[in-house]
Amino acid sequence: MLAAHAKGLxxxxxxxxxxxxxxxxxxxxxxxxxxxHPAAPxxxxxxxxLPAPTPREKARMVWCR
Structure with missing residues (x-):
């Protein structure tokens, strides 16, 4: 799907x-x-x-020890 998008599809x-x-x-x-067997039609x-880009939230880093 990413390759298709890169080609404008x-x-x-x-x-x-x-x-x-x-x-x-x-x-x-x-x-x-x-x-x-079909996997992902x-x-x-x-x-x-083209649709508007999906808004993204700022990444949240969580460190566990």
Whole structure:
């Protein structure tokens, strides 16, 4: 996803698609080998606009001895 972003592409992890992609009839239709198992379905495309950066909190350092 980071590599796609670096190329100006948009991505979205579609975790709910794992069960659907595991269905034998779907694997056959999409040409996915039966012994392959989906791990992280991701859609990829050209975004109409880039979203604003996510605000980050200042890092907090905690030392334990």
């Amino acid at each position: 948009g991505t979205c992890w579609i975790g709910l698609a794992r069960a659907w992609l595991s269905d034998p009839s779907v694997k056959t239709e999409l040409g996915i080998p039966a012994d392959w 991701v859609i990829l495309g050209h975004p109409l606009a």
